[in-house]
Amino acid sequence: MNTVKTVRELRAAVARARGEGKRIGFVPTMGNLHSGHGALVTKAAQRADFVVASIFVNPLQFGANEDLDKYPRTLAADQERLLQAGCNLLFAPTVDEMYPDGMSVQTRVSVPQLSEGLCGASRPGHFEGVATVVSKLFNMVQPDLAVFGEKDFQQLAVIRAMVRDLNMPVQIIGEPTVRAEDGLALSSRNGYLTPEQRSAAPALYRTLQQIAAGIGRGQRDFAALVAEGQAQLAAAGFRPDYLEVRHAVSLRPAAIDDRDLVVIAAAYLGNTRLIDNLYLHVEDKTA
């Protein structure tokens, strides 16, 4: 696996692979990789002949008070993990390579509505930063397909909308969330948790499962289910940011006759903000 740092080298390597008739798969990341990222690369390797991954901690998607500076940079370990998972080429650009004229004059891509609620409400500008960097990376790599984790459910919805609305010729594939044995979704941010917080953390997924189970039994008073869930999270030591039941595609608040739902949450343990979600398809069993 080669590592390149410039767009020029990236384009040359991808052009060589394409010249050999290979289908190009792409996995964009911010590094500090865990086995959830490994699953994205494995999926890309199953669907494509040449897999490009990127590692770029994108300043444009971090708010002023967020963890940009302390975001872990672990290049050597990441390279090893990518290699094991079947990656062929790593693109690891600098901020100057990605934003040569600075970020203030950078053309932005914004996806209205889908970007606005949930994580977008507490992280203004976040999804514009994501959509902008992902569209730049798509133009640099020009992949046939790209794989994203379903753990970042809203991000995946935003990217699907961007690709559709801007007619980008790339197939977007969602990969199911990888979880620890106790249910906690793998995340680079889990590394910030103290041992006590780490043992409390699985309550987030348990809460989503409990709400989904209630819906599965035919309960449609989403507000009551969410209120119980909020209490459960607070009892486990979480400070919920949001906990909601939404329509899984449009992400608007769920209506009682919706069939495709997502229970979706962000909550703080100390200063660490964890997110998770649970998709569910319901049969018609209105209580």
Ligand code: PAF
């Ligand atoms: O999910 C991430 O790691 C990032 O948001 C992404 C998609 C790599 C864009 O910076």
